[in-house]
Amino acid sequence: MGHVKRIIDANFWAYLIGYALALIMVAPLLWMIIAAFKQPGSTVTVLGELFTTKFSLDSFIQVLKPDGTAMMWRWTLNSVIVGIVQTGVTVLFSSWAAFAVSRIDFKGKTFVFALILAGMMVPVESIVVPLFDMIKGLGWTNSYNALIWPGMMLPLAFLILKQFIDQLPNELLEAAKIDGANMFTIWWRMIWPLSTSSMAAVSIFIFIQSWNNLLWPLLVAQKTSMMTLPVGIPTFQSIFATDLAVPMASNVLASIPAILVFLLFQRHIIKGISMTGIK
Known part of the structure; x- marks a missing residue:
């Protein structure tokens, strides 16, 4: 006892x-x-x-009225567009890259794998200056191109998807090749359906990271109409330095989409990560 x-x-x-x-x-x-x-x-x-x-x-x-100081509807729309496009394209490209490095033998594959992983060691702050010069040279400032394209690649998404694809039995892919399937068919018919949970987990990470991104949108979106929520809300809060109730309302509204995405798909995060072997 x-x-x-x-x-x-x-x-x-x-x-x-x-x-x-x-x-x-x-x-x-x-x-x-x-x-x-x-x-x-x-x-x-x-x-x-x-x-x-x-x-x-x-x-x-006061925050949501169309003629108010805060452009919450516009900022939310910008954040949604950037988040959805970045998530979709990043998952698609990461899946292709992970499948190629995991299952296709080509010259320099080890170097490509190491180069992608090296991207995880480079701080974003160290490349914002040359990246901004490139965007400015293309004339993309204050546009969706500047907000979306530089954030499309995520080495962590590639790593998670590759580890999942590595665990698939070789016999499954060899059987598809014997049946005459090419590499794209194998990816479309087998890899994509089997890695749905891992892709869902990766998608949530990418979307939340895009939703909360402050540094890059702050540099390339000077126009109020092109700001995302992390950039627009501090600008709006500076007007209400002594009145905290209104800024808190804007923060609550900005937090709702990310919280809903996490609550609705949290089981995919657990399942997707556990299937990749990452603890």
Whole structure:
């Protein structure tokens, strides 16, 4: 009984510490949500007044009205377009590259694999200057081309998909070759359907990374109409330096799409990563 009691006590303290840490991590999110439902101009930095003042949707109305200072609808549209296009093209190209490096023998394959992995070691900040000069030379500043194309390649997506394709039995692909299937048919008929879970996990990572990207859109989108949410919201918040309720409402609205994507597809993240062998 004493041994069982010690185990129960250990589990109790482990759960207690876990819940306490979770509460600490969730507390800023809860504060943001509560502050967003306060009237514009309300005090949201004092805990006592945070729960006693009147709740209202006026902050959301002010953020979403078409003639308001914030262009939330336009910024959200820009973020959605950039996120969807970058996710779709990156997953497609990464799948092709992973299939080629994993299953096709060609000269220099090891060098190509090492070159792609080397991209994971290069900080984004180290290439923004030459990349910006290239975009400026092409005349793409303040356009969707500048926002989308430079962020399409992700070495991590290639690595995850390659590790999954490496685990597929060779007999399966050899049988397809005997039946007369070419490489594109094998990818389309076999690799694509079998790697759906891994692609879904990769897609979520890419979309959330694109949704939260601040540095690159800040450099190439100077026009207010071409800003994405991570760039537009700080610009909007600077106008309400003393009124935190309205900026919190804009933050809540900007967080909803990414949270929904994660909640709807979180099982694909677990399944996709577990199938690749990455822990």
